[in-house]
Amino acid sequence: MLSETVFRSEDFPVGDRFDAWQACTSGMHAPLELRREQGGDFRAEARLIELGAVSVWPATFEQHIWRRTPKLIRQSDPELYHLSLVLRGEVQVSWGRRYATHRAYDFHTNDSARPWEIRTSEGLISSVGIEVPKVLLPLPRHKVDRVIGQRMSGREGIGALLAQFVTQLAASTDSYQPADAPRIGGVLSDLVAALFAHVLDADAALPPETHSRTLTLRIKAFIRRQLHDPELTPGSIAAAHHISRSYLHRLFQAESETVAAYIRRLRLEATRRDLTDPALRTTPIHAIAARWGFTRPADFSRAFRAAYGIPPRDLRQGFGIAAPHPVCGEQPG
Structure with missing residues (x-):
């Protein structure tokens, strides 16, 4: 904290x-x-x-x-x-x-x-x-x-x-450590500078590292908004921001994970949250997976097990939520 x-x-x-x-x-x-x-x-x-x-x-x-x-x-x-x-x-x-x-x-x-x-x-x-x-x-x-x-x-x-x-x-x-404070402060300074430069139409006055950090934050916000889209890929993200895929990957070299890994982690976190939500207890697992961009139930199940060490069906049952029977070609989780 x-x-x-x-x-x-x-x-x-x-x-x-x-x-x-x-x-x-x-x-x-x-x-x-x-x-x-x-x-x-x-x-x-x-x-x-x-x-x-x-x-x-x-x-x-x-x-x-x-x-x-x-x-x-x-x-x-x-x-x-x-x-x-x-x-x-x-x-x-x-x-x-x-x-x-x-x-x-x-x-x-x-x-x-x-x-x-x-x-x-x-x-x-x-x-x-x-x-x-x-x-x-x-x-x-x-x-x-x-x-x-x-x-x-x-x-x-x-x-x-x-x-x-x-x-x-x-x-x-709560999710931050004291050592994160200066880094968060640096992100805030960059965002304030970028906002001021935008108002002034003076982007050229910003140093390259401020441009890069601000662009990375914008891309992450875009990814969070588009998680449901199964066509969300490094190529589509780069095109939406008018940059090359190689430049997109260079931006994420400063992060702790690749672009694809970032998308997969956010999607898995979203499905995990939905699987433990009592309000969604009657929603089939494959439908929750599809809602967050996983179009192949078997691929989703493998990725979920690799991330959390438990199949999605077992997680749902562990929270006292009975998993519905497989429908529409859903593979057992």
């Missing part, structure tokens, strides 16, 4: 909760001035996930105002770019006379060296913040300055890839 710091307003006396929240957020980002337009209790939760020099903080909180003032900037500037993916609610951000409204699955951006103000809508707000040191982005700062304040979508393209990555990370860090 990755290193995390957790904040819960309920851990503090009612009268101290908002002040504790201000201290927490100032520590996660940079010194901030917070203000509420209503009194009473205040609810907030946040987690700080440390990924080397990069950090991610999922948070849920009630309506209030955040300010980064010139005075606070003079006191301390950690030289960070900040992105927040709005998951619920509405956020209004202002930089002097410029204003922007961000809604669910919009990214908003800030620079720790610039004054800004954020006002949130009524009710609970949920977001995932990303803090990236400026020195980690391989883009000229005068170009990044043009990105700050622009609305960026988390619903499509590289923005969707970044949104998917951080929301999955925020959902659970």
Whole structure:
């Protein structure tokens, strides 16, 4: 599990909760001035996930105002770019006379060296913040300055890839080891750089290794979406991304498995999950296999046994789910 710091307003006396929240957020980002337009209790939760020099903080909180003032900037500037993916609610951000409204699955951006103000809508707000040191982005700062304040979508393209990555990370860090943290932070930095470059139309400014890592992530996301397609092959993947098969294989040389092995592992994991799902207990094994791209039941059974040391039928029975009788030419598992 990755290193995390957790904040819960309920851990503090009612009268101290908002002040504790201000201290927490100032520590996660940079010194901030917070203000509420209503009194009473205040609810907030946040987690700080440390990924080397990069950090991610999922948070849920009630309506209030955040300010980064010139005075606070003079006191301390950690030289960070900040992105927040709005998951619920509405956020209004202002930089002097410029204003922007961000809604669910919009990214908003800030620079720790610039004054800004954020006002949130009524009710609970949920977001995932990303803090990236400026020195980690391989883009000229005068170009990044043009990105700050622009609305960026988390619903499509590289923005969707970044949104998917951080929301999955925020959902659970249990499957990661502490040693994974710097690598995950590096992936996040690359995705942020790629998103900024896309907004700037400045892909040529990115170093080749950032291009390669970002492309590999896009290809993996494509594979996960197309697992059901029996025609998903290295050739079709390369064609969909306008690259050669040899280049695709070179991209995966930096991974722990080949393209074909990656596809097979994801498909087997999906079938294993479905075989232990009580809601699918009446679905024939061959139908589950076909759903995930295995067109030959005998080939699926051999691959499943090789991966898990048990035939698929035995796994299903081991979970108290009776396997249906073979139909439509299904071979015994």
